Amino acid sequence: EVQLLESGGGLVQPGGSLRLSCAASGFIFSNYAMTWVRQTPGKGLEWVSAISGSGATTYYADFVKGRFTISRDNSKNTLYLQMNSLRAEDSAMYYCAKDRGPFASFWFDPWGQGTLVTVSS
Amino acid sequence: EIVLTQSPGTLSLSPGQRATVSCRASQSVSGDYLAWYQQEPGQAPRLLIFGASSRAPGIPDRFRGSGSGTDFTLTISRLEAEDFAVYYCQQYGSSPTTFGQGTKVEVK
Numbered sequence: 001e002v003q004l005l006e007s008g009g010g011l012v013q014p015g016g017s018l019r020l021s022c023a024a025s026g027f028i029f030s031n032y033a034m035t036w037v038r039q040t041p042g043k044g045l046e047w048v049s050a051i052s053g054s055g056a057t058t059y060y061a062d063f064v065k066g067r068f069t070i071s072r073d074n075s076k077n078t079l080y081l082q083m084n085s086l087r088a089e090d091s092a093m094y095y096c097a098k099d100r101g102p103f104a105s106f107w108f109d110p111w112g113q114g115t116l117v118t119v120s121s
Numbered sequence: 122e123i124v125l126t127q128s129p130g131t132l133s134l135s136p137g138q139r140a141t142v143s144c145r146a147s148q149s150v151s152g153d154y155l156a157w158y159q160q161e162p163g164q165a166p167r168l169l170i171f172g173a174s175s176r177a178p179g180i181p182d183r184f185r186g187s188g189s190g191t192d193f194t195l196t197i198s199r200l201e202a203e204d205f206a207v208y209y210c211q212q213y214g215s216s217p218t219t220f221g222q223g224t225k226v227e228v229k
Contacts, residue, residue: 002157045209045220061217095165100152106213107156109168 002026002110004096004109005066009115020115022079022096030054030074035083037107038092038117048094049081056106084113086119093117123147123171125221133229140191140197141190142224144210149212157195160223161206169208170195200226 008020027108031055035051047069058070069082072111083115093116124147134140144155153173158166168177170186173193183198197204205228210221 012184044222045211047220049219056192059216100171102195107154107168107211107216109172111167113165 002098004098004110004112006094006096006112006115009094009117011120012056012086013121014053014088014119016119017082017084018086020081020083020096020117021114023042024077024079024080024096024098027033027098029072029077033102033104034072034079034081035104035106036070036079036094036098037097037108038090038094039114040092045090047106050099050106052102052104055108057104059104067088083117086117088119091117096116107108122217123150123215123219125210125212126218127208127210127221127224128192129224130222131225132229134178134200135229136202138200140195140204142186142195142208142210142226144193144221146191146193146212148215148218149191150212153189154212154214155186155188155193155194156211156213157184158207158209158211159204159206160209161203166209197214197226 003025005023036048051070067085071080093114095111097111097116126145128143155173157170160166174186185196207223207225
């Protein structure tokens with residue numbers, strides 16, 4: 001069974017940093033692109049970033065470019081999202097999700113349960 | 122970016138009734154690359170439909186996706202108790218991928 005378990009969320013001050021992790025199991029991790037999607041009550045679901053199975057190709061939403069970095073460690077079956085220069089509007093539930101193949105096709109199945117990020121002073 | 126507008130915002134129905142959720146795109150969705158997700162309270166979204174009309178593995182056949190271009194529909198033929206949830210459409214034909222704002226299907 002495919003399982004995705006996010007961690008690393010929490011309360012951080014504006015301008016601060018946080019690193020999210022997503023531990024994957026139940027599939028050959030390196031064979032699949034992975035993505036981060038966030039959700040807020042106000043803006044709904046927003047795609048944040050994606051990475052190919054090999055890690056060679058990364059994609060970012062404009063609103064996080066230059067601030068967030070996606071990466072993966074295929075030896076540890078783990079996906080990461082390094083978030084710097086955090087803003088109040090980055091507060092959200094962050095989900096990792098598995099893509100359908102080694103290259104990002106941007107439809108997602110399954111999703112993890114999410115980790116909550118709150119940016120506030 | 123493509124804006125997806127779902128209607129209605131809330132659908133109040135009884136078990137056994139048919140639910141119809143609409144998703145309209147601000148421009149044509151390339152390849153009809155449109156997905157539907159279901160989200161139950163406190164849970165992550167779950168893929169129901171991809172490619173506008175293909176059911177994901179394990180999804181019951183009472184869920185049907187249809188449409189093309191800019192107009193897409195999710196139909197649930199006979200609502201069961203576990204179907205009362207929020208439904209989202211997502212286009213992945215153009216970058217960036219975008220989601221609709223969601224339609225809540227609630228018990229009448």
